[in-house]
Structure formats: C-alpha cells, structure tokens
Amino acid sequence: MKEFQFTGVNLAISTPNDSNGRIDYDRLEQLIERYIAVGIRGFVLSSGTGMHVYLSQEESKTLIAFGAKIIKGRAKIIAQTSALLVDDVVERTRYAADCGADGVMVLPPFFEGPTDDDGVFEFYSSVARGGLPIIGYNVPQAVGVEITPSLFRRLYEIPEFVTVKDSSGDLAKQAALARTGLPMMNGADPLVPYALFAGTKGLIWGGANFAPKTCLEVVKAAQEHRWDDAREIWRLLEPAMSLIWEGDYVQSVYAAAEMTGYGAGNPRRPLSRLSAAKIDALRTALGDLVEREKSAV
Template sequence: MTNFPFPGLNLAIATPFDAQGRIDFARFERNIERYLALGVPGFVLSSGTGMHVYLSKEESKELVERGSKIIGGRAKIIAQTSALLSDDVVERTRHAADYGADGVMVLPPFFEGPTDDRGILDFYAEVAQAGLPVIGYNVPQAVGVAVTPSLLKELCEIPNFCTVKDSSGDLGKQAALIRTGLPVMNGADSLVPYALYAGCSGLIWGGANFAPRTCLALVAAASAKKWEEAREIWSALEPVMSLLWEGDYVQSVYAAAELTGYGAGSPRKPLRGLSGDRIEVLRAALGDLVAREA
C-alpha cells in the first residue's frame, strides 16, 4: 500500500545500559544520531529488543520522550506500549501520542489473557481509541495468541488499527496474512528477504542494530526489485540472522552490536551477557559484517 505509514526498515533499537544497569541516555542519543546519519527511516522505542518487559513504566515513557526529542521528525517513531492491564496500555499510548510518536506497537493480552477472537478484538478496539495507529503483534510462541488471516481482517476494520507485526517465524503463515491484501510487517530476522519478496509492507528489525548499513542496502535492493543483489547482500547477513533466531536473541543482538561498533552495553538483569564460547560463535557468524559496517 502506497500510503502505509511504516514502510522499509523500522529499527527496534536496543536500549543502552551502563555498568550499573541504568539506562545510558547519552549513548542512546549517540546511537540514534548514527542510525539517522545512515538513513534509518523508522525507530521502535522501548522495543522487545530494547528490553521493554524489563523497563519500568516510567523508564519506558522516558525513552519515548527522549527518543522523540532526539529524532525530532527526522524519522518515523513507533513506541511499544504493551502492558498487562488494558488501562496501562491506553495510558502509555496516549503518552506516546503526546510526545510525537507516529504509532504504537502492542502485544495482545498476555499471561492468561483472553485467547478468543472477540477478546482480542475488544482489547485492540480499546487501545485504538487512544488515537494513534496501532500495530498488533503476532508472536504466538510467546503469548499464546495467534493472528490468523480471518482475525487480521476483523482487526483491520477497527479504526486506527494499522497492521500486524508477524514474529511467528513461519514464512508460510506470514504469506497467508499477506495474501489478505492487508498490510503486514515482518518481525522475524531470519525471514527478511523472503518476507519482502512475498510482499510484506515493512520491517521491524532488531538485528539491524548491529548491521544497519547492510540491512538498509538489502531493503533498498528489494525495494528496487533487484533480487539478485538482495540475495548477495543477504548472504552476508543470513548466518548471523539465522543464529539469532535459534535462541538468546536479545543477548546476541547486544553482543553483536558491541562487535560491530554500535554497542549498547550489556542487557539488563535477569538476562545475562553471552558466554565467551557463544560470543566466538557469534563472531564467526558475523563474518565480514564488522568490516562492512566500519
């Protein structure tokens, strides 16, 4: 769709932490400026990769406030406003709107929340009343709720419901969502070029934290339908993007960003940094990306 508000690469930016586990806002600003200089067109603040579930409500709001001020209209802003209580989601969404976010990304109700379609529809209808475009989040392996093509059609009838981010990791099921003709965003790093070829409307990509130049080049090639070029670029990204999807996702993104020069410190507890052996496996999977990103 030509009027889709979040096309191309939307970076699920890692939240930087200092040695004491506090948010490092100085590094946050430096990293945003570096990504903007490369041409990143969209950011997801307080993303899953940015450890949303391990941030307090106040910290998440402050990330949105400061991030929006830094970006200052130079890129699109999506804020994750997921929470256990619907009222909290609405409050966070209104806060994001007040600080200039262009949209919000919201998990369906999780941890023993409703799993029937009616309950999911009622939840997103309530969130959508807060006034920003809403990106639903399909990650059934984590929350136990799957967005099917029929449910997506009903969701997209809700005013302000914009699209769904599919992080299921199942290309066949994502393609079925795309075949509805409705906007679908890919959120599975290992599927990026295949999802673009299948016709996804945009990307929310955590792995782009450590390889922004190469990821942007891939998206540009795919947008121009230069599929041979896209496949060549993907050959450099594929080993590490596939490795991320095998487990320890957030920890691996943080470690890889340190190796390529886009460091955000270590992930916050209870997550632990990767072991030395795992870092060497990650380094090998990065291959020449370190040189490409220099």
C-alpha cells in the same frame, strides 16, 4: 485502504545501559544519531529488543520521550506500549502521542488474558482510544495468542489498527497474512528476503542494530526488484540473522552490536552476557559484516 506509514526498515533499537544497569541516555542519543546518519528512517522505542519487558512503566515512558526529542521528526517513531491492563496500554499510548510518536506496537492480551478472537478484537478496540495507529504484535510462541488471517481482517476494521508485525518465524503463516492483501510487517530476522518477496510492506528489525547499513541495502535492492543483488547482500547477513534467532536473541543482538561498533552496553538483568562459546560463534557468523559496518559512518 488506510495509509501505511512504516515502510522499509524500522529499527527496534536496543536500550543502552550503563555499568550499573541504568538507561544510558547519552549513549542512546549517540546511537540514534549514528543510525540516522546511516539512513534509518524508522525507530521502535521500548521495543522487545530494547527490553520493554524489563523496563518499568516510568522508564519506558521516559525512554520514549527522550528518543522522540532526539529524533525530532527525522524518522518515524513507533512506541511499544504493551501492558497487562488495557487501561495502562491506553494511557501509555496517549503519552506516546503527546511525545510525538507516529504509532504504537501492542501485544495482544497475554498472561491469562483472553485468547479468543472476540476477546482480542475487544482488546484492540479499547486500545484505539489512545488515538494512535496500532501495529498488532503477532508472536504466538511467546504470548499464546495468534493473529490469523481471518482475525487480521477483522482487526483491520478498527480504524486505528493499521498492520500486524509478524514475529512468528513461520514463513507459511506469514505468507498467509500477506495474502490478505492488507499491509503486513515482518518481525522475524531470518525471513527478511522471503517476506519482502511475499509483499511485506515494512520491517521491524532487531538485528539491524548491528548491521544497519547492510540491512538497508538488502531492503532497497528488494524494493527495486533487484533480486539477484538482494540475494548476494543477504548472504552476508543470513548467518548472523539465523544464529541470533536460535536463542538468546536480545543478548546476541547486544553482543553483535558491540562487535560492529554500535554497542549499547550489556542487556539488563535478568538477562546475562553470552557465554564465550556463543560469542565465538557469533563472531564467526558476522564475518565480513564487522568491518563493513564499522566503515559505514
């Protein structure tokens, strides 16, 4: 079996914005340093939580180059290189490789792209020309393509295809992917402890932006099979991780990170700030996490 490089928490880091909606690179550097100091050893640049879909191609590439320069080998780097055209995905992937990325996360074909297994297989076979390990991104509720266990096995035959990040939010389907015996990553915040128990090899976690210390602790406890400890730590995280999954995910992560001291400004338009009622609900769900995280560094 291929070597799996992306164990533990890989932070789908939020992309900071200034008051004019431009990427705030000074704040990005500060956040990366804080996350590394608390123990994060994997980053996803231009992630979904980092608003990949709302970044231009040049912005995404500049973001990846800048982030990789700051990280400087101190953590694994996964770059999202998803695009409508497969040639664009390949070009973005080659660029990420030149910047020092360790792997790429790529959505299957979307927006009227092929949905059959042969078409998806051909797509990822073409992406492999980019020369980096590929993490397939399974989020069928958003793109209309599901990576099933049988398709996962087939995709794994591509030398560069190393794993699937499952963000379906369906525990039964994720467990089926895990039962293939192939390395699988969780991308659904409310499923973290269950995914770890089922044998997931790594996590790509957007909610870790606002609670990196506590997220690392629950994963460490699970990796050491201290399940009672993991359950107690998860009780601190579960209310907020479940709430953000119910809707307005990206905006909720940005708002929660502001409360715990890892603020990245406001999400980029067309996303808007949360309503006052949702802010209050989020603050209640965070509970003791606010002070717990603020004292982390």
